[in-house]
Amino acid sequence: MDKEIAYIYDNSFEGFLTCIHRAYYTREDPNYIITREEQIDLLIKTIEVETDLEKSKKVYKAIQEKISNQALRKVFVVFLSEESQMGLIILNYLRIGFKMGPKVDDYNIHPAVDEIDKLYKKVSHERHRLLGLARFKELENGIYYSQLEPDYNVISLIAPHFSQRLKNERWIIHDIKRGIAVFYNKKEWVLRNLEEPEDFIISEKEEGYQDMWREYYKHISIGNRKNTRQKKAYMPTRYWKHLVEIT
């Protein structure tokens, strides 16, 4: 029996697309597409796929042209899920996508399409959720700073929203789980590594507004209609840590 194959890439989207390129041109059928950090069985044959910008660009364009822009977005969003099965889910989807063209996304009862759609929904859902649940603190230097610990790697998906909404403010959205942050300087945003700061000085009015928000939060609820289950269903407790209003 043939040995199982695992492609190993360097964590980047380009590296991942290079793997897709290789799967197509070698006609190999990888069983895993994973990053170096992920553990796999010793019996599996690993192939280090070196990131090649030319090849990744080809795949990028092929998805756009042969399937659709929407498909490209879907692939990128699902890539950010960082789930171990993500690599194969995308590969399977692209295989049928390249055969069917743009209409593949209507074929949602096909298992490959159904699977990528499910993961896409999960990541998009968290993105949408955090558009509402991200909280900014005003720092002494006027920067608005937000700390998050999302399940998926979504801060680059929420950055465009805030660069529209708070376009005349300087802000930072910090994913402390992954040690990365989006920085916005009133013109454009960039993604950089950033360790968790030990301390930061907040503006003199910051605490006053936080108190105000907490009081509002308490008083807008109808006391005798308490429904914690529903609240938790919409706003899972893992997000509470960074919410000002929850004490």
Added chain:
Amino acid sequence: MVLKYVIITLRIYLWGDFFMDAINKLKILADAAKYDVSCSSSNSNRKNTKNGLGNASEAGICHSWSDDGRCISLLKILMSNYCIYDCAYCVNRISNDLPRATFTPEEIIDITISFYKRNYIEGLFLSSAVVKSPDYTMECFLKIVKSLREEENFNGYIHLKAIPGADKKLLDQVGKYVDRLSVNIELPTSEGLKMLAPQKKQEEIFAPMKNIKDEIDIFKEEKKKYKKRELFVPAGQTTQLIIGATNDSDHRILNLSESLYNSYDLKRVYYSAFIPVSTNPLLPSILKPPLRRENRLYQADWLLRFYGFKAKELLTEDEPNFDLKIDPKAQYALKNIQEYPVEINRADYKTLLRVPGIGVKSARRIVTSRNFQKLTYDDLKKMGVVLKRAKYFILCDGKHYGFKSMDSEMIKLKLIDDKVNLDQISLFDLGVEDNGQGNSIYLR
């Protein structure tokens, strides 16, 4: 040195004072506003401007959920709860003994902007008791929304309550600045209004709705011609009806809603079950708020707006109320059982929507998926169809999975809602607030 110290202390003192004051008002005026059902921030896609702050999101965004499980999207407050009216159903009526407060425009603007920058909210939902006169109240509103838009360049969502009886000119002016306007009808009929809110007149409620509708129509027409036409209430208008304070039938209420959607182009009608805790002899002496009835009306409302139903298909003069045991779509299907079963692989979209257990999303998925392959009973599961309910009304490639005969009595037994028995919820679970004020009537 000393001077610096003095300035710092003074600043802390002043800010401290500002926050203390604002927080106290916020408590009172959030409490007074929380019984308004609406908190939606959708249907507007207002863009940010060059030096501006904020934008609106077409789909709306929830920023938190309060302990009662409701979404918090907007800063929902009253400007003031000093009311000149004495409506029997309302918590802010003049004869009710409760703490009163009034925000200054500056306070409202400051809180809105500061909350917005911290991403606590999508915008402002401002309402008020009628202070001094309807015109005066609307003038205060105008000052606030105008300043938010023009001085602060705020482009977040603003939902404003229009005060019945105010001058049309004021309404036209605030419409330029806000995303959504609403006028609460509260009582479905003029007889009800006469009895419970004698100072209000039904014409005064419908007149502003008509005005808003006409102005929105003009706006839509002109926008086709001039791209730069200033906005007018881009997210449309809504209203709220109280259910069960008067003895109006569901038939009457649903017909009212339908005509509001058709002739006033309303985006939403909200329904609010009446919770009576008053000794006022004019109010009905029901013990429990009609929560399930409220739920049925919401379901029927959805059928009007998204499922292509007409009010007269759902209820008639002879059968004026919804069956509390089954939902309105199931009630329709059982009454018109000769229209079923429906073949999933052939029925058009509109027909699919009339099948209990099939929603808008699953109907769409059925229509797109069957272009690729014939759909089986198992495929339907993947598409989110609730087969437990749908199976009595469908055929999958000629095969029926329900009862052999289309016996509506038998099917009905299978469709009875048994999830939550709302009748058993006690009054105290439902928003009757014991705040030591006696006699208060609160709306859900």
